Amino acid sequence: xxxxxxxxxxxxxxxxxxxxxxxxxxxxxxxxxxxxxxxxxxxxxxxxxxxxxxxxxxxxxxxxxxxxxxxxxxxxxxxxxxxxxxxxxxxxxxxxxxxxxxxxxxxxxxxxxxxxxxxxxxxxxxxxxxxxxxxxxxxxxxxxxxxxxxxxxxxxxxxxxxxxxxxxxxxxxxxxxxxxxxxxxxxxxxxxxxx
Amino acid sequence: xxxxxxxxxxxxxxxxxxxxxxxxxxxxxxxxxxxxxxxxxxxxxxxxxxxxxxxxxxxxxxxxxxxxxxxxxxxxxxxxxxxxxxxxxxxxxxxxxxxxxxxxxxxxxxxxxxxxxxxxxxxxxxxxxxxxxxxxxxxxxxxxxxxxxxxxxxxxxxxxxxxxxxxxxxxxxxxxxxxxxxxxxxxxxxxxxxx
DNA sequence: AAAATTATTCTGACCGGTCAAAATATTTTT
DNA sequence: AAAAATATTTTGACCGGTCAGAATAATTTT
Numbered sequence: 524x525x526x527x528x529x530x531x532x533x534x535x536x537x538x539x540x541x542x543x544x545x546x547x548x549x550x551x552x553x554x555x556x557x558x559x560x561x562x563x564x565x566x567x568x569x570x571x572x573x574x575x576x577x578x579x580x581x582x583x584x585x586x587x588x589x590x591x592x593x594x595x596x597x598x599x600x601x602x603x604x605x606x607x608x609x610x611x612x613x614x615x616x617x618x619x620x621x622x623x624x625x626x627x628x629x630x631x632x633x634x635x636x637x638x639x640x641x642x643x644x645x646x647x648x649x650x651x652x653x654x655x656x657x658x659x660x661x662x663x664x665x666x667x668x669x670x671x672x673x674x675x676x677x678x679x680x681x682x683x684x685x686x687x688x689x690x691x692x693x694x695x696x697x698x699x700x701x702x703x704x705x706x707x708x709x710x711x712x713x714x715x716x717x718x
Numbered sequence: 719x720x721x722x723x724x725x726x727x728x729x730x731x732x733x734x735x736x737x738x739x740x741x742x743x744x745x746x747x748x749x750x751x752x753x754x755x756x757x758x759x760x761x762x763x764x765x766x767x768x769x770x771x772x773x774x775x776x777x778x779x780x781x782x783x784x785x786x787x788x789x790x791x792x793x794x795x796x797x798x799x800x801x802x803x804x805x806x807x808x809x810x811x812x813x814x815x816x817x818x819x820x821x822x823x824x825x826x827x828x829x830x831x832x833x834x835x836x837x838x839x840x841x842x843x844x845x846x847x848x849x850x851x852x853x854x855x856x857x858x859x860x861x862x863x864x865x866x867x868x869x870x871x872x873x874x875x876x877x878x879x880x881x882x883x884x885x886x887x888x889x890x891x892x893x894x895x896x897x898x899x900x901x902x903x904x905x906x907x908x909x910x911x912x913x
Numbered sequence: 914a915a916a917a918t919t920a921t922t923c924t925g926a927c928c929g930g931t932c933a934a935a936a937t938a939t940t941t942t943t
Numbered sequence: 944a945a946a947a948a949t950a951t952t953t954t955g956a957c958c959g960g961t962c963a964g965a966a967t968a969a970t971t972t973t
Contacts, residue, residue, distance in 0.1 A: 547832055549744030552962060563920045574963065629828040636821045636889055637742055645890055677899075680887065681880075681907050684900075688883025692875065694831055695840055704872075705879075712876050716907050726952090747928060758954045760932090769929065 532570050532580070535560050539581045544623045548578070548630035579640055582631045586648035589624065590655075597655055603663030607713065610655060614686055615706035618699040625694045649683065656682040660717060669717040682713055727765050727775070730755050734776045739818045743773070743825035774835055777826050781843035784819065785850075792850055798858030802908065805850060809881055810901035813894040820889045844878065851877040855912060864912040877908055 538560035542551045553574055557564045571577045596613035600606045615621065635641035656679030663669030689709040693701055733755035737746045748769055752759045766772045791808035795801045810816065830836035851874030858864030884904040888896055 547828065553964085554962080565920055566918085568964075569918070626828075626831045629824065629831055632886065632890060633742065633821075633824040633828045636824055639892075642890060642892055649887070649890065677903055680900075681884075681903055684883030684887045684904075685876075685880055685907070686883070687886060688879035688881070689876075691827065691882060691886070692844070692879045695827060695837060695844065697834075697837055705875075708872055708876055709879075712880070712907075712911050715911050722952095748930085749928080759929095760954055761952080763930065764952070 528570070531566070533584075535562070535567055535570060535577070536581050536584045539577055540585060540623075540627060543578075543581070543627050543630060548627075548634065553577075575640075578631075578634075579644065581627075582641060582644045583647075585624070585627065586644065586651075590648060590651040593652070593655055597659065603659055603666050603668045604714075606659045606662065607717075608710070610659065611686075611706060611710045611713070615690070615702065615709070618702045621690055621702065622694060625690055629691070629694075652683045653679040655679075663717060673717065678717060681716065685709055685712055723765065726761070728779075730757075730762055730765060730772070731776050731779045734772055735780060735818075735822060738773075738776070738822050738825060743822075743829060748772075770835075773826075773829075774839065776822075777836060777839045778842075780819070780822065781839065781846075785843060785846040788847070788850055792854065798854055798861055798863045801854045801857065802912075803905070805854065806881075806901060806905045806908070810885070810897065810904070813897045816885055816897065817889060820885055824886070824889075847878045848874040850874075858912060868912065873912060876911065880904055880907055 535556060539551070539556045542555045542559045546555065553567050554564055556577065557567050560566070567577065571580065593610060593613045596609045597606045600609045631641055631645065635645050653676075657675045660669060660673070660675040660678045660682075664671050664675065686709060689705045693705040730751060734746070734751045737750045737754045741750060748762050749759055751772065752762055755761070762772060766775065788805060788808045791804045792801045795804045826836055827840065830840050848871075852870045855864060855868070855870040855873045855877075859866050859870065881904060884900045888900040
């Protein structure tokens with residue numbers, strides 16, 4: 524019962540994710556989402572309060588999945604360098620997935636710049652990401668791999684800034700083959716900063 | 719004759735800039751723009767082909783102004799370090815102006831991720847910014863201030879990634895007082911990377 | 914059959930683009 | 944220089960189309 528409802532919600536969120544990625548936040552209609560999910564329009568209205576509720580849930584769902592993925596990748600490694608590598612590797616998954624996510628993510632950030640509800644969800648995502656970065660830096664400092672001059676909290680903010688900055692610039696340039704370049708250079712910049 | 723028409727266009731673009739900053743790209747109607755400009759609805763259609771034409775012109779106009787401002791600031795300094803400082807200083811003008819621009823810019827990037835017309839204009843902006851960065855790095859290397867290990871072209875991409883990454887993260891956090899933090903740390907990261 | 918779920922239809926609001934007419938500015942004629 | 948003619952600019956009403964949300968109907972589950 525509860526299970527089914529949860530599945531339906533996720534089915535709709537997946538559809539919304541694809542629809543927004545294809546068409547853009549504002550262009551997507553509830554009808555689009557229903558079509559992508561292969562259900563009728565009423566279903567969406569049944570499981571979500573309204574359109575904004577779908578989108579807020581979508582942002583929460585998608586950022587949480589990203590975070591889980593990153594966290595999982597990092598937690599499997601032991602040294603700071605390995606963890607940093609794993610982090611960057613998990614972030615720069617592949618052109619296809621990065622494109623899909625950052626298209627949607629840019630839409631949401633544009634919304635978030637004016638709507639506190641979106642900002643709040645994004646902040647939660649940031650905090651999760653910062654935590655990953657902070658732990659890596661702190662470990663590296665304990666190991667002696669990273670400089671003790673920098674502050675782990677500050678560094679964690681920068682790490683995410685560099686990552687997002689690189690992937691956004693990559694997306695805007697619209698050349699898949701540059702994915703590797705940004706991944707590599709992003710890693711190098713962060714490493715040089717931490718050492 | 720020609721002068722008046724150009725003034726009108728700019729008047730409308732200024733109005734559109736403010737309107738988009740306040741309400742967001744997709745929410746803004748031609749009526750809004752007319753209202754902000756203090757003219758009637760028909761005027762906008764008289765000076766621009768259609769809504770998209772207004773927005774494409776706006777992106778071009780606003781990014782060009784930003785670039786001119788950055789370029790002017792950097793060109794007044796002589797050493798690489800001074801130029802870099804001036805660059806960062808001109809980018810991180812003040813919370814008010816940064817907020818206004820990045821709100822609009824995020825909207826346009828969201829559009830650009832799906833619409834090649836916007837991407838093309840943004841690429842022009844990128845190339846201008848990269849040129850500023852590249853020249854600073856090259857100068858620094860000639861001076862011996864910056865490491866010769868890095869590639870000026872690569873570094874210029876990273877400089878802009880870090881700047882945009884920082885300002886976007888700052889905007890999302892919605893705390894004006896952090897502006898100084900991101901400005902300072904952004905500069906430090908870039909400097910450490912270049913040395 | 915009652916309740917829960919899904920599908921369809923309706924409605925009111927809104928938007929972009931058009932257009933004809935009015936207002937204003939410019940040029941030509943007297 | 945005044946008047947007439949012409950060109951340019953501005954206005955706001957209008958239309959076709961779309962969408963979110965509500966209401967309603969149909970179907971499935973319990």
